[in-house]
Amino acid sequence: MRTDPSILHVDLDAFFAAVEQRDKPSLRGKPVVVGGIGLRGVVSTASYEARKYGVRSAMSTAEARSRCPHAAYLGARFDVYRETSQAVMAQMRALSPLVEPLSLDEAFVDLAAAGLNNLTVEDVQAISEDLKAAIKEASGGLTASVGAGTSKLIAKIASDLDKPDGVVVVPAGTEAEFLAPMQVTVIPGVGPATAQRLSMAGVRTVADLQQLDEDELIRHVGSAHGSSLHRLATASDDRPVVSDRETKSISIEDTFETDIIDRSLLAAIGDRMAHRVSERLQKAQLSGRTVTVKTRMHDFTTHTRSSTLAGPTDDPRVIARVARRLLEDSDISGGIRLLGVGVSSLADWIQDDLFTESEHAEAPLELVDLPERPRERQVGYYPGQDVTHPEYGQGWVWGSGRGRVTVRFETASTPAGPVRTFAVDDPALTKVTTVKPPPDEVGGDKDVATGQDGPDE
DNA sequence: TCTGGGGTCCTAGGACCC
DNA sequence: TCTGGGGTCCTAGGACCC
Numbered sequence A: 001m002r003t004d005p006s007i008l009h010v011d012l013d014a015f016f017a018a019v020e021q022r023d024k025p026s027l028r029g030k031p032v033v034v035g036g037i038g039l040r041g042v043v044s045t046a047s048y049e050a051r052k053y054g055v056r057s058a059m060s061t062a063e064a065r066s067r068c069p070h071a072a073y074l075g076a077r078f079d080v081y082r083e084t085s086q087a088v089m090a091q092m093r094a095l096s097p098l099v100e101p102l103s104l105d106e107a108f109v110d111l112a113a114a115g116l117n118n119l120t121v122e123d124v125q126a127i128s129e130d131l132k133a134a135i136k137e138a139s140g141g142l143t144a145s146v147g148a149g150t151s152k153l154i155a156k157i158a159s160d161l162d163k164p165d166g167v168v169v170v171p172a173g174t175e176a177e178f179l180a181p182m183q184v185t186v187i188p189g190v191g192p193a194t195a196q197r198l199s200m201a202g203v204r205t206v207a208d209l210q211q212l213d214e215d216e217l218i219r220h221v222g223s224a225h226g227s228s229l230h231r232l233a234t235a236s237d238d239r240p241v242v243s244d245r246e247t248k249s250i251s252i253e254d255t256f257e258t259d260i261i262d263r264s265l266l267a268a269i270g271d272r273m274a275h276r277v278s279e280r281l282q283k284a285q286l287s288g289r290t291v292t293v294k295t296r297m298h299d300f301t302t303h304t305r306s307s308t309l310a311g312p313t314d315d316p317r318v319i320a321r322v323a324r325r326l327l328e329d330s331d332i333s334g335g336i337r338l339l340g341v342g343v344s345s346l347a348d349w350i351q352d353d354l355f356t357e358s359e360h361a362e363a364p365l366e367l368v369d370l371p372e373r374p375r376e377r378q379v380g381y382y383p384g385q386d387v388t389h390p391e392y393g394q395g396w397v398w399g400s401g402r403g404r405v406t407v408r409f410e411t412a413s414t415p416a417g418p419v420r421t422f423a424v425d426d427p428a429l430t431k432v433t434t435v436k437p438p439p440d441e442v443g444g445d446k447d448v449a450t451g452q453d454g455p456d457e
Numbered sequence B, C: 001t002c003t004g005g006g007g008t009c010c011t012a013g014g015a016c017c018c
Helices: A015-023 A061-067 A078-095 A121-139 A152-159 A175-179 A192-200 A206-211 A214-221 A223-233 A263-283 A316-328 A357-362 A364-372
Strands: A007-012 A032-035 A043-046 A072-074 A099-103 A106-110 A144-149 A167-169 A249-260 A287-297 A302-313 A336-347 A386-389 A393-401 A404-408 A419-423
Touching: A007 A078, A007 A121, A007 A152, A015 A032, A015 A043, A015 A078, A032 A061, A043 A061, A061 A072, A078 A099, A078 A106, A078 A121, A106 A152, A121 A144, A121 A167, A144 A152, A152 A167, A152 A175, A175 A206, A192 A214, A206 A223, A214 A223, A249 A263, A249 A287, A263 A287, A263 A316, A263 A336, A287 A316, A302 A316, A302 A336, A316 A336
Parallel strands: A032 A072, A144 A167, A302 A393
Antiparallel strands: A007 A106, A007 A144, A032 A043, A099 A106, A249 A336, A287 A302, A287 A336, A386 A393, A393 A404, A404 A419
């Protein structure tokens, strides 16, 4: 455990709304609500003026409108927020090399990594005030709240105590008593469901939690959650500040203004989503093996269907095909209000099955990552590849491995053809094309894949 | 007033292999 | 021939966060 409060948690105040007020002076001092402005919209951020009327994040926009009809209701401008966020994060990185962004408006800063040691409360207070001033300057006037402590947990909770525009430094050694009187819900990870379970065990405050022994806690909330909660409650949190965390999944989803029943319309929307997911994968130089389709019914029950390919792909056609298949397997009777398409099990290497033998020379750098890969996949088939078979006709490769290749014999005209597995050296199976699948479907758009200087995520 | 979009992590059951 | 434990992968769902 650290002996000085060298972890900062920086949280921009009402970020999206503050950016809108910065850019439109007529909105300053007035209630501003940013979020979905459609029929099924939800509030992302309410300015402090709007919060006076009870408008909160995650509230439906319809309710917000009834509580505060005279507020300005604005759709989110993520590009602008991203740009501002980068300017703010740059100020933190100027202070320390170790910065962990949690979202566009939040980050941890590790002062110890900047060589700042034996910090007093006054030192940290002064550093925080300076950082706030730098952020304000760099962002065109935005305010931030800063919490500081010997751990992430303490810093995070502290930043919330004097919002907006505040600084709270928790002295080393006072962590457990700082937490004790608070409700358990101040601990990140304790939401309504966990709070309910804990209250049935008589636990409402962190002090209650500190009394409870770990085994009993685990019995109530499960093993992973229980042991982490036990450690956090007793303020023994040694989680390090981590600067780059790798992306685990990429997804797109959309809630419709009215429920959709038409399968062909959904298929078309799913195709577009698959293409957008693919674009984002390619931009991030990622590919993934698991495709997931998410549906939300009219009654808000949510279902996912997923399928894992034998090898990773970023090909829009493959993702779209798998998504279509998964959507066909989904029950949409009664209509759905949301459709989503995502890819996970990400790999940051390019699958070399995408290249023919002669093209290997063009991608020598990828070879360093080959030991990560199962041997069986190096068979010359890749997911989505078009093939033909004299008996079954035209199909495409679903996956390959262990010397076998699985093919779905389906085309636009025969959408539900058979699925068959062959030996990889089965001569009856013919590849329709041996060239790398070109990114043809996005090639015509001038605004994608060309701008190398586009904003990074 | 009905409930966004982007994520992360965990759990549990079944398949499969050794 | 029967029983089984452990490990890993996959799938589905749920809780939670901003």
